[in-house]
Amino acid sequence: MTTVIKCHSLSYVIFNAKMTFVLISGGPGSGKGTQCEKIVAKYGYTHLSSGDLLRAEVASGSERGKQLQAIMQKGELVPLDTVLDMIKEAMIAKADVSKGYLIDGYPREVKQGEEFEKKIGAPALLLYVDAKAETMVKRLMKRGETSGRADDNEETIKKRLDLYYKATEPVIAYYEKRSIVRKINSELPVEEVFAIVEKAIDELK
Numbered sequence: 001m002t003t004v005i006k007c008h009s010l011s012y013v014i015f016n017a018k019m020t021f022v023l024i025s026g027g028p029g030s031g032k033g034t035q036c037e038k039i040v041a042k043y044g045y046t047h048l049s050s051g052d053l054l055r056a057e058v059a060s061g062s063e064r065g066k067q068l069q070a071i072m073q074k075g076e077l078v079p080l081d082t083v084l085d086m087i088k089e090a091m092i093a094k095a096d097v098s099k100g101y102l103i104d105g106y107p108r109e110v111k112q113g114e115e116f117e118k119k120i121g122a123p124a125l126l127l128y129v130d131a132k133a134e135t136m137v138k139r140l141m142k143r144g145e146t147s148g149r150a151d152d153n154e155e156t157i158k159k160r161l162d163l164y165y166k167a168t169e170p171v172i173a174y175y176e177k178r179s180i181v182r183k184i185n186s187e188l189p190v191e192e193v194f195a196i197v198e199k200a201i202d203e204l205k
């Protein structure tokens with residue numbers, strides 16, 4: 001059982017010790033979202049994409065959304081507390097039905113990983129979706145033709161990639177020390193990538 005304690009406007013959540021947290025990391029356009037959809041369909045995990053949560057806030061037209069949009073359009077990182085609070089709230093909303101959580105696009109830097117652990121729990125697995133920079137740029141430019149995303153343009157893609165190599169790759173090294181990283185070659189066709197993902201998740205059981 002997962003317990004949610006509400007106290008005034010604050011919510012505290014005590015997750016079941018056996019609750020599975022899977023992180024999914026990799027560069028922009030590497031194929032995280034694509035694999036997440038397949039994981040949800042097979043394993044019933046709750047998918048939380050930090051980017052999607054932020055875009056929903058932007059779409060709401062709120063004051064906070066306007067500030068977020070300016071940051072995201074530049075390909076920069078939204079402050080840690082903002083993203084973590086959103087993830088936590090979304091986790092709490094699904095706490096009584098969730099079989100496990102798939103956290104997509106967070107942590108973006110080592111500090112974010114440390115905070116996740118303090119406030120939520122320790123991840124069991126990090127799926128590192130790996131593709132070449134050239135491949136990611138190609139995929140994002142193609143996605144940009146239809147995604148309507150303000151950051152799927154050449155200039156912002158370059159910034160997102162630079163920031164990924166500088167801030168997010170060290171996150172993978174941080175979790176490698178704990179042996180929870182599974183590197184997934186996402187240059188392969190989607191189904192072949194998923195076969196590797198399935199193996200990594202099945203090993204958790």
Ligand SMILES: Nc1ccn([C@@H]2O[C@H](COP(=O)(O)OP(=O)(O)OP(=O)(O)O)[C@@H](O)[C@H]2O)c(=O)n1
Pocket residue numbers: 027028029030031032033050051052054071072073075076077078079083104105106107108151160
């Ligand atoms: N934890 C996060 C997640 C997202 N963002 C912001 O939201 C943007 C889009 O994030 P996301 O949807 O996760 O995009 P990418 O990681 O670039 O990956 P993809 O487009 O492939 O989903 C980022 O560039 C960043 O400005 C952030 O600051 N912090």
Ligand SMILES: Nc1nc2c(ncn2[C@@H]2O[C@H](COP(=O)(O)OP(=O)(O)O)[C@@H](O)[C@H]2O)c(=O)[nH]1
Pocket residue numbers: 026027028029030031032033034035139140142143186187188189190191193
């Ligand atoms: N060839 C190939 N294309 C992929 C693969 N995964 C994703 N794509 C394409 O790459 C683009 C970016 O994928 P997405 O899942 O949005 O990546 P994310 O940015 O990491 O969430 C999409 O338009 C997908 O169609 C893959 O494994 N192989």
Ligand SMILES: [Mg+2]
Pocket residue numbers: 032033049051
């Ligand atoms: Mg995505």
